[in-house]
Amino acid sequence: MTDFPSPPAAVPSARDAVQAILNEEGLPPQFPPEVEAEVEALQRSPGLDDPTLVDLRALPFVTIDGPTSRDLDQALFIERDGDELVAHYAIADASYFVRPGSALFAEALRRGASYYVPGRVVPMLPPALSEGLISLNPDGPRRAVVFTSRLDPSGQCLGTTVRRALIQSQAKLAFGQVQEFLDRDAAGHDDPLAHRPFTGSLRLLAVVGQRRMRDQQLRQVVRYRRVEIDVRLSDGDDALMAVVASRGAVELYNEQLSLLCNSEGGLLLCRDDGGPVAQGIYRAHPSPPASRLAELEALVAELVTLHGLDDTWRWRRDDARGLSEFLMSLPTDGPHERVATAIQRQAIMTNLGASYTDAPASHHGVGARPYARFSAPMREVVGVFVHKELVEKLGLQPRQPDAQDESLRQQVIASATRARDLQGQLDGRINRLVIDRLLRPDLSLPPAARPRRLATVMGLTANKVHVQLDDPMLDMKLY
Structure with missing residues (x-):
């Protein structure tokens, strides 16, 4: 049989x-x-x-x-x-x-x-x-x-x-x-x-x-x-x-x-x-506690240096320009849109x-x-x-x-x-x-044939990376 x-x-x-x-x-x-x-x-x-x-x-x-x-x-x-x-x-x-x-x-x-x-x-x-x-x-x-x-x-x-x-x-x-x-x-x-x-x-x-x-x-x-x-x-x-x-x-x-x-x-x-x-x-x-705002200030400074951005991107807690005004000044398009998106997310995470x-x-x-x-x-x-x-x-x-x-x-x-x-x-x-329904079919494909998906890195912790997919625009954690 x-x-x-x-x-x-x-x-x-x-x-x-x-x-x-x-x-x-x-x-x-x-x-x-x-x-x-x-x-x-x-x-x-x-x-x-x-x-x-x-x-x-x-x-x-x-x-x-x-x-x-x-x-x-x-x-x-x-x-x-x-x-x-x-x-x-x-x-x-x-x-x-x-x-x-x-x-x-x-x-x-x-x-x-x-x-x-x-x-x-x-x-x-x-x-x-x-x-x-x-x-x-x-x-x-x-x-x-x-x-x-x-x-x-x-x-x-x-x-x-x-x-x-x-x-x-x-x-x-x-x-x-x-x-x-x-x-x-x-x-x-x-x-x-x-x-x-x-x-x-x-x-x-x-x-x-x-x-x-x-x-x-x-x-x-x-x-x-x-x-x-x-x-x-x-x-x-x-x-x-x-x-x-x-x-x-x-x-x-x-x-x-x-x-x-x-x-x-x-x-x-x-x-x-x-x-x-x-x-x-x-x-x-x-x-938000002062410690979280200090971490945000340091992170923004690191991103400015990493991406070679000008001083308008910098934010300091003691600036006359408050956090709200700083966030509203960030671009919504252009070559640094993803950096601005990540900063917005990190600002939310201070709460x-x-x-x-x-x-x-x-x-x-x-x-x-x-x-x-x-x-x-x-x-x-x-x-x-x-x-x-x-x-x-x-x-x-x-x-x-x-x-x-x-x-x-x-x-x-x-x-x-x-x-x-x-x-x-x-x-x-x-x-x-x-x-799961989006990505599971990818597992049936050989690794070389699996599609690449654009995403923005929104943050890092000790054991994972937080990303936001472009399409669909959902958050994922990569371990």
Whole structure:
């Protein structure tokens, strides 16, 4: 009898491989029956007739997000008041629906956050809530926690008030759509968004965003030229593609409103106004230690010498030119683009990690003290909790006993930390899957026939080299 070799095992589709990773990490798409039962009850009684809500449906709020996003946490409306600007930032009122003691809160605490992988989202809350009842869709009125911030002509915040309100989003807009409107508007061309009740608000979004970004520069908040890589499924779901996800100006402007909301919310949480004390959760990010900045200074000097660069490439910690200004001066193309890219990466590596804490703390990365995560309550359990604490502190709902909240606060911090670590593990496993599927076929070729792949050396450690491939633009470690 002749023995024939076994056929090679079938390679699972990219979608199946991604689902296998989710299964191994214990992230099922289903929710427990008791959670679904609570969702059905909330749909029957969504709290839109709450007499304590401030009716802001006359304000032309809009959401601006990715074109396929369905979990819409934020809506905005900006208006002028003399020389000042008033930014109304509405956040989905998740804490009204997801309350401590409920099955919904217990499941949100177990998950900690929504998780994002190519082709799908594993939501923290059931889609009937996160994409429907709580999401700030334009198909009807929604509950929202509205942060109203008054800004002076330089972009400095003069004060913020918070209200629980009823709002009506007038449109679901995408970043690219708004960017196209602003570009055409600046050039004097007409656009479908040019004659809407919210048109003036979109124009003022650019004004607020630019003023807030300029203020960050004056405060020496470092803005890195990060290259964001988005791993996606191919059209047939059989392959993974790594593509550069560029961020346009509108996305940066919208980010400034989120940062403003989170900074002002943090201040309100910890403010000593003689009233109740909130059990706040803050995001702490310490400044880079002097030793790491000294290492960066020495590394830049070595690269300048190695590549024969002029003195404009040098950076010293005691220069009047701060790190942010130095990094922004580096070229984005030309013969030394790769050197600039490596310096940018090494500058990022000087940072320490951020963490959740129960005490107000500085956040070096955004230049705020304190800073709390208010802006994504449908995707982060910490957002649900800090919303609850703030509305209680402001007297917008009855308070829970402090001892109960203190215990819950520590559980939320632990859950949020686990969720952040788990998302990092998912990202790492997906990136390894992309690299494995890209490079494994090379192993079947003789060494001389294997393709050469261009990459940039981003850094060295004692036992490995960190490189970034050109195509796909993914990081690899060579041992």
